[in-house]
Amino acid sequence: MSTNNTTKKRKVASDDSGISLAPVLAEMQEMKSNQYELESRCINMQKEMDGMRDKLSRMDELETKCQQQEEKCVILEDRCDSLQRSVEILSKESTWEYSAPSIPKAIGLANSLMQNTLEIWRN
Numbered sequence: 001m002s003t004n005n006t007t008k009k010r011k012v013a014s015d016d017s018g019i020s021l022a023p024v025l026a027e028m029q030e031m032k033s034n035q036y037e038l039e040s041r042c043i044n045m046q047k048e049m050d051g052m053r054d055k056l057s058r059m060d061e062l063e064t065k066c067q068q069q070e071e072k073c074v075i076l077e078d079r080c081d082s083l084q085r086s087v088e089i090l091s092k093e094s095t096w097e098y099s100a101p102s103i104p105k106a107i108g109l110a111n112s113l114m115q116n117t118l119e120i121w122r123n
Helices: 002-014 022-093 105-122
Strands: none
Touching: none
């Protein structure tokens, strides 16, 4: 009987009991394929996130620059307002008249006679 028991034990140990490993291996291959696909998606998403991070950084830089320009604009507007007030004050205080000395008609006639005489001599 002891020989019978060892033979049976070997048969039981070597018996597949009807289970095939092919479906399990196929499922493992599919899982591995899915894992690679997910890793690829994760890498792509990380690249997109890095790109977005760069864009946000650039937007922050531009926002800072815009704020600086707005501050400069406010300063220039204040200066402009001040200059406008100064011009208004100056225009109210002063009279704008032509103040060149008048030339007597006699001097004007004498100058024109001299020019006519010079032209005659040149010709």
